[in-house]
Amino acid sequence: MIPFLDLHAQYRSVGKDIEAAVVDVLRSGEYVLGPQVTAFEREFAAHCGAREAIAVSSGTAALHLALVAAGIGPGDEVITVPMTFVATVAAVLYAGATPVLVDIDPGTWTMDPVEVEAAITPRTKAIMPVHLHGRLADMGAIVALARRHGLLVIEDAAQAHGAERDGKRAGTFGDIGCFSFYPGKNLGACGEAGAVVTDRADLADAVRLLRDWGQAAKYEHVRLGFNLRMDNVQGAALRVKLRKLDEWTQKRRDVAALYRELLEGSGLTLPAPAGHDHVFHVYAVRTKERDALRPALTAAGIGTGIHYPKPVHLQPGYASLGYGPGAFPESELMGLQTLSLPIFPEMTSDQVREVAAAVRRFSEGARDAA
Ligand SMILES: Cc1ncc(COP(=O)(O)O)c(C=O)c1O
Structure with missing residues (x-):
């Protein structure tokens, strides 16, 4: 029997280190966000080559918060592809915006930039390419198109941790990149987790605020936010796995x-x-x-x-x-x-x-x- 995916084999290779790190968190009493999450953010940002990483509760949360942080909402259009996991499109709907779908290129199986150009309207705010199966979409063409039309690029890099072209890694080609650490992903947590990476301090600050109830300080809710934080246990487990x-x-x-x-x-x-x-x-x-x-x-x-x-x-x-x-x-x-x-x-x-x-x-x- 050859399984499609063998998480037991992975656990055999790193399980001892994860158990030690997780027990430390359990003993620490710090369960939501916390020092392991902060350290993971620093290390994951460095791995991606991004200035900032913000840890959240899932890849879906990363996409949702990236859109809201970018100011995208009702009346705005976001161009993405139908050949993806539903979360990509659902996140646009969660933000209250309209998903505009375009077909994939039969050669790359990812977003066709020619189709994107034809779908741009005065309401378009962002392009959301998906690095399907872990292969980078045609980011050169997509980013050039976005710059020409004044659009944001939000990468769905949920499947593409570490994919690299011309010295840049997944998540850093556009304005903001979104990752999933669902257990079966190339970098998987021991539960649900995700992250946003960006070089833009304004977007990083907005995601940080939005993931934690819009709190600028304890009980200071400066905007409508969400409860989409990463657990410290996941931060600890992800730090062990990131090294591998x-x-x-x-x-x-x-x-x-x-x-x-x-x-x-x-x-x-x-x-x-x-x-x-x-x-x-x-x-x-x-x-x-x-x-x-x-x-x-x-x-x-x-x-x-x-x-x-x-x-x-x-x-x-x-x-x-x-x-x-x-x-x-x-x-x-x-x-x-x-x-x-x-x-x-x-x-x-x-x-x-x-x-x-x-x-x-x-x-x-x-x-x-x-
Ligand atoms: C392309 C893509 N986008 C988004 C997601 C959503 O990530 P999560 O399951 O962590 O919410 C996934 C993973 O399931 C995915 O494969």
Whole structure:
């Protein structure tokens, strides 16, 4: 059995250190925000190459607070993609603004800058690219477009901790970057957690205020705020794991490189090669046979995922956005074709070979049947 993701293996490698750090927090009596969170903010900002990091309670909170801090609200439009986890679009709605969706580029599977340009209106305030699966979107084109039109760039970097291009890391290309530390993420907490990173002191101050009830000082509520703070326990656990992140990212890239070597020519469309701009949160392949390949892999004892089967605009909970089937053909096609193979830093090359062999057996069988 090869699981899609093995958090037990990760825990075996860092569990002792996490337990010691968490026990210290439990004994300290400081549970919400606190010194571990403050230290994690400093260390995570340094890892990203950002001036400031503000720790919050989830990736969704990071997106929501980034939007509110940027002054985005009712009447404003925010351009983002439907091929993402729903949180990206939900955050825009939480802020009271209007999500305007654009399709992905079939080559990169991320936001198509040409589509963005066509969607800009006088009400557009921000562009929210998503670094899907851990691969940076086309930030050069997107940031240039935003600057030309006076728009903010808010990166959904929930899947892309440490992805790098031209010496810059995910979250620092635009005005503000949003991270999730959901347990299965490349940097995962022992519960819910997230962070915002930015070089802009005004945005950092606003997020800090908003996450903690709009309090400038105890019981001084200078604006309407939220309770979206990070727990000190999560700060402690994340500090331990952050020390391993670069090593884990390299291991993910090694797994991806081996998959590429073993699966090239198998008839599947493979993700981009393992460069610095991809941290392989997900190793997604594409094939028209996805709905047959997945059960074949399950039968072979191999766990898989689909990221994501149904783009946001086709989710019943988002029907009020007013887009129907056919609105975003590339995202819809990807939803039908994409399959995520197991990937995690502790995955052995034998496990990668076993997955690749099962995929190849299926592809050859499908070819023989055709
Ligand atoms: C692209 C994307 N955006 C936002 C989120 C939301 O993060 P969280 O689950 O920490 O709220 C996630 C993670 O689930 C995600 O994958």
